[in-house]
Amino acid sequence: MNGGQDLGGMMGFGPVVAEPEEPVFHADWEKRVLALRNAAGALGEWNIDMARHANETLHPVDYLSSSYYEVWLKGLEKLLISRGLATPEELADGRALQPPKPIRPPLAAKAMIEALARGTPYDRPPASPARFAVRDEVRALNINPKGHTRLPRYARGKRGRVEKVHGVFVFPDANAHGLGPSPQWLYLVRFSGAELWGRDGDPGLDVSIDAWESYLEGIAG
Amino acid sequence: MVSGPLPTGGDIHGHDHDHDSGHLTDVALRVHALESLLIEKGYVDPAALDAIVETYETKIGPRNGARVVARSWVDPDYREWLLDDATAAIKSLGYAGRQGEHMVAVENTGAVHNLVVCTLCSCYPLPVLGLPPVWYKSAPYRSRAVIDPRGVLAEFGVSLPPETKIRVWDSTAEIRYLVVPMRPAGTDGWSEERLASLVTRDSMIGAGLAIDPRSLAAEGRA
Numbered sequence: 001m002n003g004g005q006d007l008g009g010m011m012g013f014g015p016v017v018a019e020p021e022e023p024v025f026h027a028d029w030e031k032r033v034l035a036l037r038n039a040a041g042a043l044g045e046w047n048i049d050m051a052r053h054a055n056e057t058l059h060p061v062d063y064l065s066s067s068y069y070e071v072w073l074k075g076l077e078k079l080l081i082s083r084g085l086a087t088p089e090e091l092a093d094g095r096a097l098q099p100p101k102p103i104r105p106p107l108a109a110k111a112m113i114e115a116l117a118r119g120t121p122y123d124r125p126p127a128s129p130a131r132f133a134v135r136d137e138v139r140a141l142n143i144n145p146k147g148h149t150r151l152p153r154y155a156r157g158k159r160g161r162v163e164k165v166h167g168v169f170v171f172p173d174a175n176a177h178g179l180g181p182s183p184q185w186l187y188l189v190r191f192s193g194a195e196l197w198g199r200d201g202d203p204g205l206d207v208s209i210d211a212w213e214s215y216l217e218g219i220a221g
Numbered sequence: 222m223v224s225g226p227l228p229t230g231g232d233i234h235g236h237d238h239d240h241d242s243g244h245l246t247d248v249a250l251r252v253h254a255l256e257s258l259l260i261e262k263g264y265v266d267p268a269a270l271d272a273i274v275e276t277y278e279t280k281i282g283p284r285n286g287a288r289v290v291a292r293s294w295v296d297p298d299y300r301e302w303l304l305d306d307a308t309a310a311i312k313s314l315g316y317a318g319r320q321g322e323h324m325v326a327v328e329n330t331g332a333v334h335n336l337v338v339c340t341l342c343s344c345y346p347l348p349v350l351g352l353p354p355v356w357y358k359s360a361p362y363r364s365r366a367v368i369d370p371r372g373v374l375a376e377f378g379v380s381l382p383p384e385t386k387i388r389v390w391d392s393t394a395e396i397r398y399l400v401v402p403m404r405p406a407g408t409d410g411w412s413e414e415r416l417a418s419l420v421t422r423d424s425m426i427g428a429g430l431a432i433d434p435r436s437l438a439a440e441g442r443a
Contacts, residue, residue: 035274
């Protein structure tokens with residue numbers, strides 16, 4: 001969706017301000033949000049693409065005026081409510097007003113650490129040959145889906161070249177909406193700065209994205 | 222205000238307490254309510270929450286990535302492996318897991334400087350770099366890295382020769398990118414451990430260079 005999260009190429013946000021000797025967290029509540037996002041995510045009630053979509057469906061003004069941990073907090077609250085795990089009243093009160101939803105039990109500390117260390121691979125075995133090969137010229141489609149997508153606006157309609165075939169990966173546009181992993185071939189596609197930004201592009205710039213097959217069309221040549 | 226807005230670079234004002242009154246801020250109260258509720262409902266295990274925080278606060282951080290880079294500087298076979306199959310090469314040093322399942326390493330040279338961003342969210346190679354800094358997740362960085370990377374680098378004090386090309390990697394999928402900075406001159410014969418001390422977090426994002434030991438000497442720190 002063309003939401004507040006799709007920031008590539010926007011202007012007016014000012015300089016990048018790096019904090020010297022920045023601590024890992026700036027407040028205790030940030031630690032709790034990180035932990036709660038991870039622990040609640042491990043319940044299996046949603047996947048990573050649904051979680052990202054919950055963040056990006058915040059109102060753009062809210063998204064852009066919130067710190068990143070606040071975005072995570074608000075996204076997590078939305079996920080809990082939409083899955084029937086909590087009500088807005090319960091979140092406001094900080095106590096249960098309804099019995100818990102019968103779901104799988106939470107991971108204990110040891111199992112949680114093991115899950116973090118193991119990770120969740122998103123690659124899948126190929127079911128069909130890749131449509132594109134390295135060095136193929138392709139165009140990113142001009143699509144504007146209302147749902148989740150990982151094709152940023154700045155690349156849509158632009159011509160690039162396949163630089164690497166990553167393999168077959170879970171397709172977020174489907175997975176975010178409960179349509180299953182629907183795996184597709186994933187490509188590293190490289191664009192020139194001039195193609196993306198016209199005469200305002202840095203002549204020494206190339207930008208690449210990772211693009212699923214259905215984001216791309218071949219260019220005969 | 223409980224936190225700074227993204228436009229100024231993030232949440233460096235997000236303290237737990239209002240220093241004038243000592244009260245918890247609204248956001249801290251909201252998080253406390255959320256945590257209490259999820260524990261009461263049995264959805265999360267409090268010990269698991271603490272274990273997650275401990276992992277990201279003390280076990281995973283950019284020292285991991287620095288070891289990977291230093292190994293690639295001293296061991297040509299490892300370097301080749303890292304550039305060919307970063308996931309396996311990194312795992313061989315003990316670093317793997319969530320948000321590092323599919324790694325790609327990209328090497329800076331005199332001809333090309335690499336810079337990593339996630340314009341759509343905050344994708345970051347956690348097992349090698351730990352949690353991302355606020356600026357990496359901020360709107361200024363995410364918006365400008367792809368259109369004005371030289372301007373962004375200048376704000377980090379990095380000015381590249383005009384003939385050096387810039388390659389920006391937008392992390393739009395589950396592939397995570399690690400930049401291998403150039404090895405500084407004057408480090409021949411250095412141990413891997415000593416070399417790793419020159420590899421900063423920012424240099425592995427591409428927003429900085431590895432520390433030049435001559436600059437340390439000039440400051441009397443080496």
